[in-house]
Amino acid sequence: MSDFSGIWIPLITPFADGAVDHAALRALVRRYADAGVAGLAALGTTGEPATLDAAEQDAVLATILAVAQANATDAQRRALPVLVGVSGNHTASMRARIEQLNLLPIAGVLIAAPYYTRPAQDGIVAHFSALADASAHPVVLYDIPQRTGVRLELDTLLTLAAHPRIQAVKDCAGSLDTTLALVRDGRLQVLAGNDLELFSTLCAGGSGAIAASAHWRPERFVALYRALTEGKLDEGRQIFHALVPQIQLAFAEPNPAPVKALLAATGWVRNELRLPMTRASAALTERLVALGETQPR
Template sequence: MSDFSGIWIPLITPFADGAVDHAALRALVRRYADTGVAGLVALGTTGEPATLDAAEQDAVLATILDAAQADADATDAQRRPLPVLVGVSGNHTASMLARIEQLNPLPIAGVLIAAPYYTRPAQDGIVAHFSALADASAHPVVLYDIPQRTGVRLELDTLLTLAAHPRIQAIKDCAGSLDTTLALIRDGRLQVLAGNDLEVFSTVCAGGSGAIAASAHWRPERFVALYRALTEGKLDEGRRIFHALVPQIQFAFAEPNPAPMKALLAATGWVRNELRLPMTRASAALTERLAALGETLPR
């Protein structure tokens, strides 16, 4: 089974003149391989997968998987392979089962699956949906509870029922319910990963396993240092690191994700500041503030 502890980065998808910029994507993966992050998420919400056709999604995943493996050249010989978690979304169980079957042969750490969006099924339908996907998956399943996007939340009883499935191992917790977060941590069967970046500190302090944090695209080493300080019981150090990261986290979500993070990475030369409709670039005012942030903080 995979270990989903630590800091995971849900990768953006860089674009150049409307096409996926695979060179920039590969460079990002290689950059993050040297930072101590636990792994990467491909085709998560931050990666704009809804704007990618099936062939583009497959190509993005192939680039990430290839770049995440240890390289054979002398410079990178000591680089460890980075685990890759893959986002799978949809509201048609049969179609998602087909996608799971496509992913089964690949060397991935697991699949990240949100509740069916828009249809807002009953909780027993959610249990049946996730159970069917977990039954079909050769890899561990990470639940993604994000009701603000799907229109339906995973109730605690539903989560505890799903926790009994042998392949459902973790949860990306974006529901904003402290009661649920604490109940899952106390239950102990699911690794609880903060999905709201401002909750990284409180989740890890409460005994959670880490975070899937979009804002960690920038200064990932500091997020890793935060996680290590907290898990080593160095609360004062962890508090100082977290407080320093708060402005960055707030900027990252001041406008719809991933526009702010793309603007910040573009200001520092990592990617072009491009998104696909209906997503649009960060406003000029926020872009200016992000550029200033990029100039004042170490890369």
């Protein structure tokens, strides 16, 4: 059984002159392994998977897994777990993709509700159940109604929690009632997906976060998690309040443009995205550069 606690980074996909920059991607994976993050999420929203063709997606995942597995060559370390995003609204196609992923050494699959079609809740249950039945790996539900157009209602989440391979939820619905109910139920590990809710989710008993803003200064996010899980509330509060400006800037414009601008300002990647995503505005980039200068690479 996988453990989905701690700070997970939903990796960007770096580009250079329009192509995937695998060298930069390898450097990022090593960076986050050294920072002590719990794991990585590949090909999630932050990774711009909708702009990658199938071959590019496979190549990105292969690069991430190679570096994550190489991390275990040091006897003092472990392989860094990798979650893989699987999205769409055609259950059969998604099932076929999951069957491909069954052959890979991944920690699990991260699956959002079918987007655009807005199915009924019983359709959502049947969809996730079919995909979980097909998966050899654990499933993390991704509840993000602002992107899919439909939320996973609490009864739906509790029904899906009974499936033996559904183990966690990336909680982006913004409902404190739902978050608390899931934590109290205890069958699903609850990962904050809205970064500003990381502190409250952990204090309520959540297991961690999949946090795009943690691309920069990941050690501070790891320190926040450790402080709160060790009961050091004052220390955790101090760390979190220091991180709030960074988190707010990371989502001031559509993700991952601000994150890429900040990483570019600190020398990790080029500031490139693929349409329809565009770079952060000049005004926001200026603020992100100033933020990066407060703690250079």
